[in-house]
Amino acid sequence: MDKMQQLIKFINHSHDISPSKLSSFLYRLNFSRSDFSNWIGDVTSKNASSNPNPPDEKMEQTNIQKTIVHQAPYYEVLLVRWNQQTFSSIHFHEQVEWGIIQVFGEASYATFLLNETDMRADCLTQTMLEDKSLVEINPDTMHQLGNHANEPLVTLHIYGNHSPVENISQSVGRFKLEKEKLVPISDKDAF
Numbered sequence: 741m742d743k744m745q746q747l748i749k750f751i752n753h754s755h756d757i758s759p760s761k762l763s764s765f766l767y768r769l770n771f772s773r774s775d776f777s778n779w780i781g782d783v784t785s786k787n788a789s790s791n792p793n794p795p796d797e798k799m800e801q802t803n804i805q806k807t808i809v810h811q812a813p814y815y816e817v818l819l820v821r822w823n824q825q826t827f828s829s830i831h832f833h834e835q836v837e838w839g840i841i842q843v844f845g846e847a848s849y850a851t852f853l854l855n856e857t858d859m860r861a862d863c864l865t866q867t868m869l870e871d872k873s874l875v876e877i878n879p880d881t882m883h884q885l886g887n888h889a890n891e892p893l894v895t896l897h898i899y900g901n902h903s904p905v906e907n908i909s910q911s912v913g914r915f916k917l918e919k920e921k922l923v924p925i926s927d928k929d930a931f
């Protein structure tokens with residue numbers, strides 16, 4: 741049984757799954773990029789593509805490739821490949837009650853608090869995640885993930901709910917930042 745199969749078996753057999761339990765299990769599994777080649781191919785610095793332009797929505801569509809590894813009634817497992825210097829929009833996952841992201845490579849990660857009265861976004865945390873770092877996802881997590889490095893980044897995402905949800909990873913609220921205020925943008929896929 742390969743590591744991905746072990747992960748799926750672990751989730752399927754966990755009656756009270758939580759981000760911290762997933763985190764412990766992922767540390768023990770010790771995934772590396774080579775474990776993902778069936779889904780995303782060989783991701784090394786040699787096949788990185790250069791993109792010197794600032795990030796925008798069009799770039800997000802072309803430079804972030806999402807692969808759904810496993811879909812189950814309560815959760816999804818995704819792999820995302822980020823070309824260099826690409827970033828997600830600020831977003832939250834409407835249907836995610838528990839989840840985790842593990843990064844393979846260096847990633848930049850920020851979380852935000854939305855004040856719905858005036859749509860101001862307060863940045864709560866802004867960190868550089870080291871290779872194999874784990875980030876727990878909770879229902880109120882509003883975040884932005886990106887690749888500031890000069891080689892591709894790979895991220896593993898597990899998004900779940902305690903009830904069955906269709907296409908859980910596609911249910912997101914996305915925003916752009918204008919003059920420190922969050923402006924909703926059309927509902928597209930996020931990660």
Ligand SMILES: [Fe+2]
Pocket residue numbers: 831833883930931
């Ligand atoms: Fe996300």
